[in-house]
Amino acid sequence: MNLSKTDQHDGPLFYIVAGEVSGDMIGAGVMKSLKKLTSGKARFAGVGGVHMSSEGLESLFPIEELSVLGLFELIPKIPKLLKRIRETVHDIFLKKPCAVITIDSKGFNFRIAKQIALKQNKKTNKIKLIHIVAPTVWAWRPGRAKKIAKLFDHLLVTFPFEPVYFIPHGLKTSFVGHPALEEKEGNADTFKKSFSIPKDCLVLSLLPGSRTGEIDRLLPVFEETVSKLKHHFPRLCILIPTVLALEDRVRNIISEWAAENVILVQNQDKQDAFAASDFAIAASGTATLELALARVPTIVAYKVNFLTGWLAYFLVNHQSIVLANRILEQPLFPLLVQKNCNSDKIVEVLISQKNRKNIAKEMELASSTIRKRLDIDGNTSSNLAAQAILNETKDL
Template identity: 50%
Template sequence: MSAEVAETPLVYIVAGEASGDLLAAGMMRALKKVTGGKIRFAGVGGDLMRAEGLESLFPISEMAVMGVFEILPHAPKLLRRIKQTVADILEKQPDILVTVDSKAFSLRVQKRLYKRREAGGPVGFPLVHMVAPTVWAWRPGRAKVISRFLDRLLVLFPFERPYFEEHGLKTTFVGHPASTQPVGDGAGLRARTQIAPRAPVLGVLPGSRPGEVRRLLPVFGETVRRLIARYPDLRILVPTVSGVAEQVRETVKDWPGTAIVIEGEAEKYNAFDAMNVALAASGTVTLELALAGVPTAVGYKVSPLSAPIGRRLVNLEAVVLANRILGRPVQPFFLQENCTPDALTVSIARLFDDTRARADCAAAARELRELLGTGAVSPSETAALTVADAAGISPAETA
């Protein structure tokens, strides 16, 4: 490594799933902009982060698990990857570590490094996390716990700051990148996929984790069969991500109506614009659909063993992000035994048939953009400037 390269700030970024990959890639792109390209990256990420110049330590698909009992079978590999990541960070000695989402993995890495620091180890760089644990939805005590071992937290929702500032953690609201998501070209996508301009289109989004897809697609598939019996001209679009794309294609190939599987960020937004209604797994994509003004029913299932624990710990009214932010049920939510083809079919048919649904969703989208944005500076750039400040990287000097 040349002396010039060695002196270029190194930002180590860890993202363990598709939503984190998207957020981290936007931040990386903004960091390159504010530093005039005088920045280096290392860490763990997916396709979008690789496109911004990251060589991932290992595939993030290995980390895409959630729930108590879903994690247990993966625990040995998870622990090995945590150990490997910590060792790589210590060897590279970055100017800052930024972990993004994927709390089961990321916060364990952060905690190990904090313990090394407390023991006098070589951890002089700031420990920063982006995307707060959903303490407002379940286990609020986690705010106190993570405040002990992080130096800074970047949150996406304005109501999150007080939960962590109460415990002395420096917390910055950076805004949600989805608030600036583009409007897609639905007409163009319909033309390319031979969907008639006036044909009704249902978007089906079964999640980004293999377990989600495995549990939800059978229920979603039966719902599609019932809806096509009611709406014979119905067409199906299935936006997905690379980590589960083959699994999704294999499952939907026998659905009626020839489901069209779509990959890529640009095509996802085109699909949003082409949809009349969506059926989606609970997660970040439901907020993206709300911001796109798509009437959406949300379904979710966890393993039967995790469900009783979740019911005791989770505030179910806060699970669907748009509903939590706006304080009203913008998107109907069906969990576990309530996530059935019968219930989903009735809900989606109501969204198709209610002429007010799209107008109501358009109004909600405008409210959400105002609440989640940060004005003239984009959320990704706000995050990049916050990271640069925490690392002592001066954009004015390096740009």
């Protein structure tokens, strides 16, 4: 039986691959929408985490194995990653899905797409290759767009300025909105009451990233920062949102902190924590966009190893790292990278931010502007992505 076809017994099979927590969350939303749009007939296989598992996916292997921070951090993991690529490609051809949907994690997913493109017969029984979340060609190495265009049938992007980079190379590209807009606004009062946070406390959220390498590099810097901030703000409360897969690692690190009033926040309480936050310090990534939408003044702090940082210095447009700044087309959220990512500098910038008189109005305007630029007639990103996937596979 051809599993890529729909009949009265079996619905279409979609093979979804997500390699990081953010991709896992996007994948779960797309799965939920695909089930809804196919009246529950859609079936799934692939690689994902706890969120995709909650929608019925049995992951081929744990996605934590794919969490790699930078180029030089990748090198020791290459043999294991190559093995997982072979296993994934083998599983795809074994299951014969109607489409392979890869989400972010370009280092892993693009190699899978390349292997599939090389192995399958392009004339008959072609597996559709769809990628969600474009690589940041607008931040570094725009020439990658031409190579990517050769791999996929359809690229679903989350920012309105991205299609122009890929369409000229012949890649069908659709803006489907950003999944961050699907998050419900948090409740500050509920959160503060639940965690007994006094009203006169300065609430600071720390987001060290969703990869182990990011956490190991940034949490020590954040610890020093908190220690120094205590001298300026004695009534300081620290929130550290994290995800289930990294909760134990984060808990072990912060258990050695001398600071009091440090609260580890689980993912389901994240939006409430943002609503309760006066300021935030965050690694670059989707979290910075979520904080901007939640109107939280945020300092973006990022650090990688020396060699990766040296290479990035020459190749990366640093201001484009901060998603909110790229969308707003202005450097509203301060960026501190590498040698500037230190406790003294972070404290200096945070105090400066706190002393700005109009910061609340600026955050309100920024949040409103970002929502308008990422929204597509009130449709959710998950639904738009799912509909695009079904349109791409309707003739199979």
